[in-house]
Amino acid sequence: xxxxxxxxxxxxxxxxxxxxAGQCAxxxxxxxxxxxxxxxxxxxxxxxxxxxxxxxxxxxxxxxYSRYKGLVTEKTLEDALHEIxxxxxxxxxxxxxxxxxxPSLLKECExxxxxxxxxxxxxxxxxxxxSRSIAVVGTRDISPYGREWCRRIVLEMGGSRQKPAIISGLxxxxxxxxxxxxxxxxxxxxxxxxxxPETVYPYRHRGIAERMAHTPGCGLVTDYPPGTAPLPVHxxxxxxxxxxxxxxxxxxxxxxxxxxxxxxxxxFSYSRDVYALPGRADDTRxxxxxxxIREKIAEAITDAGSLxxxxxxxxxxxxARIPDIEILDRTYGNTLSKDKIDAMARILDxxxxxxxxxxxxxxxxxxxxYGTVSGLASLLESDGMISVDILRRCSINIRKSKLFD
Numbered sequence: 267x268x269x270x271x272x273x274x275x276x277x278x279x280x281x282x283x284x285x286x287a288g289q290c291a292x293x294x295x296x297x298x299x300x301x302x303x304x305x306x307x308x309x310x311x312x313x314x315x316x317x318x319x320x321x322x323x324x325x326x327x328x329x330x331y332s333r334y335k336g337l338v339t340e341k342t343l344e345d346a347l348h349e350i351x352x353x354x355x356x357x358x359x360x361x362x363x364x365x366x367x368x369p370s371l372l373k374e375c376e377x378x379x380x381x382x383x384x385x386x387x388x389x390x391x392x393x394x395x396x397s398r399s400i401a402v403v404g405t406r407d408i409s410p411y412g413r414e415w416c417r418r419i420v421l422e423m424g425g426s427r428q429k430p431a432i433i434s435g436l437x438x439x440x441x442x443x444x445x446x447x448x449x450x451x452x453x454x455x456x457x458x459x460x461x462x463p464e465t466v467y468p469y470r471h472r473g474i475a476e477r478m479a480h481t482p483g484c485g486l487v488t489d490y491p492p493g494t495a496p497l498p499v500h501x502x503x504x505x506x507x508x509x510x511x512x513x514x515x516x517x518x519x520x521x522x523x524x525x526x527x528x529x530x531x532x533x534f535s536y537s538r539d540v541y542a543l544p545g546r547a548d549d550t551r552x553x554x555x556x557x558x559i560r561e562k563i564a565e566a567i568t569d570a571g572s573l574x575x576x577x578x579x580x581x582x583x584x585x586a587r588i589p590d591i592e593i594l595d596r597t598y599g600n601t602l603s604k605d606k607i608d609a610m611a612r613i614l615d616x617x618x619x620x621x622x623x624x625x626x627x628x629x630x631x632x633x634x635x636y637g638t639v640s641g642l643a644s645l646l647e648s649d650g651m652i653s654v655d656i657l658r659r660c661s662i663n664i665r666k667s668k669l670f671d
Contacts, residue, residue, distance in 0.1 A: 288313030386485030424451025
């Protein structure tokens, strides 16, 4: 008698592929509205179920006049499955939002794409498991001053004990300078593209892009499906991926309305640390950096060594992480009871596991009274250890959390 196990494995594999195809299809349809894709997936329980649920139920979620409802069909799901198979033959991977290898930092963002297309010789679970990730962005019209500092900063990172991944957008000027310097320094580097995975723009960067795609630890990533052209709007939307993939962002040069400014503000909204290279007040390429520093969105870069320490790439990063409870004991040991300090540690642990969790949900997860959690969260917020937004959603304060990492 044949064992049931091979059939179970086959069925499970087909089910996983169908789910990945569902996420691929949602990404293609709702690429400009990822929140809608996530809402559909949550409503129906899985991405694949969205496409087999029937038009009436989809219409109930999207509304009767949605321009998308006619696209959510079983045929679209089948097309997505064929697309993934064809991409695989071309050496291009699709990573769905539900895949364990989907970048955890990007997953923190509310507008994270439903999927990513990746070209790399490194498996995604390794590529996105880098210990540190730093975005280096700026103007296409980079000056000799900006180019020198871009190279100096990236090469300095190459000498650190923890080799960070350098994230940038493969564009002219600052981006390509950062990628090339990273490869010279032996650092992993990831190019986030504003086109489909098969297209490199600008074409003159095809050589370095191919080198990145075939160098271990490096890669090219995009959330745009095959066939997507390099339209201006795609570059602006691409910036959220750069901001979402990094722990910290370095802005080299930018005009006040430059793309680097948008990426920096997005990174700040995602609670990433932002650093900017100051410049002359009358240099338009430095006015954006100077503005972010003045608005206290970015910390000024005064020298490469100090930047490394601020980011956490000095020798101190080699030490073991200090437990939260130890930091809390140091901070509150003389003013709060042990029970309250233990409760604070529990709150921090829950927030780490689910960034953006509400105070109410923390209370449910911890089994503590809402009033107790709310009071302790307010104390942690007042001391800058966590951030609590207007909807009472909590996240570890990145700048302060260096104490914990």
